[in-house]
Amino acid sequence: DAKTTQPPSMDCAEGRAANLPCNHSTISGNEYVYWYRQIHSQGPQYIIHGLKNNETNEMASLIITEDRKSSTLILPHATLRDTAVYYCIVGRGGTSYGKLTFGQGTILTVHP
Amino acid sequence: DAGVIQSPRHEVTEMGQEVTLRCKPISGHNSLFWYRQTMMRGLELLIYFNNNVPIDDSGMPEDRFSAKMPNASFSTLKIQPSEPRDSAVYFCASSPSGPSTDTQYFGPGTRLTVL
DSSP states (O other): OOOOBOOSEEEEETTSOEEEEEEOTTOOTTOEEEEEEEOTTSOOEEEEEESSSOEEOSSOEEEEOTTSSEEEEEETTOOGGGOEEEEEEEEOOBTSOOOOOOOOOEEEEEEO | OOOOEEEOSEEEEOTTOOEEEEEEOOTTOOEEEEEEEETTTEEEEEEEEETTEEEEOTTOOSTTEEEEEEETTEEEEEESSOOGGGOEEEEEEEEOSSTBTTOOEEOOOEEEEEO
């Protein structure tokens, strides 16, 4: 599976958009981009995933570049409860074995 | 929906003792995963089951670790004998079959301390 690169930490003001980048330059054609987050002392939580089109759900938006070598997770109106470690993961998805390899992620701190 | 249920939430034991962690996946999910998280190594996949059958146990650290899934609604992770380096948070996750196999739903975890 392709590896991902994320900044170790980011800050965001409450109410502003949080834009979390991820590089996955070795992604292959059948691999999806997944985002999970882990709030302190809790299990990881699925946020969103995509293949090549931009995606949006009630939690966030995912923007994938045309060459698919990078993506950005957008939390449109960050709140203090969004403070967490955010993981960008590349996985095969589909009907194949859904193995996810978690890296170190980005620690997002939302401040008042 | 109750989500993934894990028990116990906290376990403190002494070196050499047997430890059994339990997991109840979300009803209807076909895949179950056991992970371990430490500060040093992050979140690691230990073993993966599909339709109650172990598919990939390459992440199981040693023979001291074993996992079973006797039916679709229950799984156990056993450590025998336990060692201090096994201290970690152990997460169980489940996912549905089909196109969303990588959408995993995690339980709250079991914090294991081996003295």
